[in-house]
Amino acid sequence: MRYKCIVSYDGTGFAGWQIQKGYRSVQQEIQQAISKIANQPIKIVGAGRTDSHVHAVGQCFHFDLDKQYKDIRKAINSQLPKDIYIREVEIVDESFHSRFSAFYKHYDYLVNDGPYSPLLRNYCYQIHDRLDEELMRKATKILEGTHDFTSFNATSISEIENQVRTIYKIDIERRDNMVRLSFYGDGFLRYMVRILSRCLIEVGLQNLSLEQLQKMLLAKNKQVCSYNCAAEGLYLIEVSYLPY
Amino acid sequence: MRYKCIVSYDGTGFAGWQIQKGYRSVQQEIQQAISKIANQPIKIVGAGRTDSHVHAVGQCFHFDLDKQYKDIRKAINSQLPKDIYIREVEIVDESFHSRFSAFYKHYDYLVNDGPYSPLLRNYCYQIHDRLDEELMRKATKILEGTHDFTSFNATSISEIENQVRTIYKIDIERRDNMVRLSFYGDGFLRYMVRILSRCLIEVGLQNLSLEQLQKMLLAKNKQVCSYNCAAEGLYLIEVSYLPY
Numbered sequence: 001m002r003y004k005c006i007v008s009y010d011g012t013g014f015a016g017w018q019i020q021k022g023y024r025s026v027q028q029e030i031q032q033a034i035s036k037i038a039n040q041p042i043k044i045v046g047a048g049r050t051d052s053h054v055h056a057v058g059q060c061f062h063f064d065l066d067k068q069y070k071d072i073r074k075a076i077n078s079q080l081p082k083d084i085y086i087r088e089v090e091i092v093d094e095s096f097h098s099r100f101s102a103f104y105k106h107y108d109y110l111v112n113d114g115p116y117s118p119l120l121r122n123y124c125y126q127i128h129d130r131l132d133e134e135l136m137r138k139a140t141k142i143l144e145g146t147h148d149f150t151s152f153n154a155t156s157i158s159e160i161e162n163q164v165r166t167i168y169k170i171d172i173e174r175r176d177n178m179v180r181l182s183f184y185g186d187g188f189l190r191y192m193v194r195i196l197s198r199c200l201i202e203v204g205l206q207n208l209s210l211e212q213l214q215k216m217l218l219a220k221n222k223q224v225c226s227y228n229c230a231a232e233g234l235y236l237i238e239v240s241y242l243p244y
Numbered sequence: 245m246r247y248k249c250i251v252s253y254d255g256t257g258f259a260g261w262q263i264q265k266g267y268r269s270v271q272q273e274i275q276q277a278i279s280k281i282a283n284q285p286i287k288i289v290g291a292g293r294t295d296s297h298v299h300a301v302g303q304c305f306h307f308d309l310d311k312q313y314k315d316i317r318k319a320i321n322s323q324l325p326k327d328i329y330i331r332e333v334e335i336v337d338e339s340f341h342s343r344f345s346a347f348y349k350h351y352d353y354l355v356n357d358g359p360y361s362p363l364l365r366n367y368c369y370q371i372h373d374r375l376d377e378e379l380m381r382k383a384t385k386i387l388e389g390t391h392d393f394t395s396f397n398a399t400s401i402s403e404i405e406n407q408v409r410t411i412y413k414i415d416i417e418r419r420d421n422m423v424r425l426s427f428y429g430d431g432f433l434r435y436m437v438r439i440l441s442r443c444l445i446e447v448g449l450q451n452l453s454l455e456q457l458q459k460m461l462l463a464k465n466k467q468v469c470s471y472n473c474a475a476e477g478l479y480l481i482e483v484s485y486l487p488y
Contacts, residue, residue: 010362055363085362118254118329119299123363 002096003072004062005044006088011055011231012122013083018049026050026084030061033079037072038065047098047239048105051191053231055123058087058106060239062098098239104168106238107183109197109229114177124178125197125233131179131204133172139203140170142214143196150220152196153189163189163220172200179204182237194234198227246340247316248306249288250332255299255475256366257327262293270294270328274305277323281316282309291342291483292349295435297366297475302331302350304483306342342483348412350482351427353441353473358421368422369441369477375423375448377416383447384414386458387440394464396440397433407433407464416444423448426481438478442471 007030015023019031027044034042047060069075073089080086095101110124113131120126146166153163171182181197199216202208216224251274259267263275271288278286291304313319317333324330339345354368357375364370390410397407415426425441443460446452460468 008362010365057361057363082365083362085360087359115331116329117301118252118327119301119367121254121326 001066001068002062002064002092002094004060004090004092004096004098005073005076005086007056007059007061008085008087009056009059010083010122011050011053014052016050016052016054017046017056017059026056026059027061029081029084030076030086033076034063034065036079037069037075038067045098047102048188048236050234050236051231053122054234054236056236058238059236060098060102060241062092062096096241101241102187102239103242104184104186104240105188105236106240107188107193108235108237109181109183109193110233110235111179111181111197111201112177113179122232125201125230127201127205129205131174131201132206133174133179133204135206135210136172136179136181136200136204139200139210139213140172142210142217143167143199144170147217148220149189149192149217150222151216151225152199153192154195154222155190160189165189165192170196170200191228194229194231195225195227197233198229199225201229202227245310245312246306246308246336246338248304248332248334248336248340248342249317249320249330251300251303251305252329252331253300253303254327254366255294255297258296260294260296260298261290261300261303270300270303271305273325273328274320274330277320278307278309280323281313281319282311289342291346292432292480294478294480295475298478298480299367300480302482303480304342304346304485306336306340340485345485346431346483347486348428348430348484349432349480350484351432351437352479352481353425353427353437354477354479355423355425355441355445356421357423366476369445369474371445371449373449375418375445376450377418377423377448379450379454380416380423380425380444380448383444383454383457384416386454386461387411387443388414391461392464393433393436393461394466395460395469396443397436398439398466399434404433409433409436414440414444435472438473438475439469439471441477442473443469445473446471 017026019025019028044061044063112124112126144167148164150163167185169184173180261270263269263272288305288307356368356370392408394407411429413428417424
């Protein structure tokens with residue numbers, strides 16, 4: 001039977017989601033824990049990769065097991081290090097696939113435009129000037145919708161030819177010195193959320209005009225935007241699925 | 245001349261404020277940084293010690309230097325690790341003393357009564373049942389004011405005989421699953437904030453009645469309360485001084 005899991009992790013101590021020889025990965029830790037419980041090697045399939053130092057509140061993965069375990073969530077968590085926590089486990093139809101069944105993904109990017117805080121150093125992107133959120137909100141209207149995002153990601157065209165994606169919504173919300181950029185979309189290419197976050201930040205700092213942003217988007221050219229943003233500020237919040 | 249500094253740090257990586265041979269301490273890191281800049285050994289005096297894993301948003305310390313340095317704050321920060329940050333530096337009267345001049349101190353204690361979050365594991369105390377904040381607010385009325393807090397701290401009577409302290413106010417505030425207990429007082433004895441936090445939590449969980457709490461306070465006896473609370477949830481927010 002197929003198990004669907006929702007997992008939260010602190011990305012600080014990981015080289016990312018995906019297994020890489022010689023590095024600590026989230027996938028590796030979870031596979032080890034489940035394999036120990038199942039007493040056989042188990043492979044898990046994530047909804048998507050998160051890069052080194054990127055956090056997850058609600059990453060999703062699935063795996064197959066022939067047996068039904070009682071309170072498997074608790075059992076897995078007891079084998080996991082403290083920076084990974086399985087929030088939910090449910091048995092789903094065999095047709096469910098964490099990646100292919102995904103309906104939309106929600107990422108947040110956190111920016112601190114107040115004084116540096118050592119307590120938040122691994123959990124946000126620090127900038128030194130005040131953001132103009134109203135200007136940023138105007139810029140989101142350029143990016144929302146279905147566009148070719150070739151200019152705003154690091155996936156080569158040879159790897160994925162079709163770089164058209166749909167961003168359903170981008171929300172900008174301030175709480176004191178912390179500005180949260182929330183992205184909801186059908187899929188995001190490599191570094192896309194971080195690059196778009198940086199574009200919005202540069203608009204908010206008045207270093208990039210709405211006209212320039214619009215031109216970048218229409219250029220569909222990886223040379224026109226060299227922006228990126230620290231991994232520490234990025235959170236995979238939720239992978240959403242249609243009821244199956 | 246005397247320098248007054250306000251410093252913020254993430255307590256996770258430290259054995260506490262105070263220098264201890266063989267352990268990483270906040271005081272040691274700051275003294276090293278200032279000594280390097282001053283080109284001579286400098287001792288700093290903190291407003292109080294924080295224990296291992298306890299955080300600070302606004303710890304205060306002072307030190308003496310014969311020279312006036314230009315932008316010394318930036319210079320010190322450039323020598324410090326990323327988990328310590330000097331927020332403010334000012335030159336004060338020689339009569340100022342970070343500990344003896346303190347007027348009141350403000351500590352926060354954070355409790356998560358929602359699901360465990362790996363992202364917050366070093367930054368709050370995790371409990372597994374819901375807190376009743378209204379009940380906790382009633383309990384604060386027992387603890388506020390001037391009392392002998394012998395029952396609620398770990399400082400031996402032989403060390404400090406007078407264990408009468410004044411708590412000006414205790415605020416309880418919820419934001420989603422995070423309950424913040426804010427303590428304002430003229431001074432706190434060893435483990436006092438953590439022990440009082442745990443008392444309030446046990447009241448909020450209905451494991452301790454208001455009558456029992458009142459009795460504990462009046463007993464003035466270290467045997468009547470064995471509660472304590474994880475250091476991870478504790479923050480020294482501010483040391484306040486009268487205008488001098």
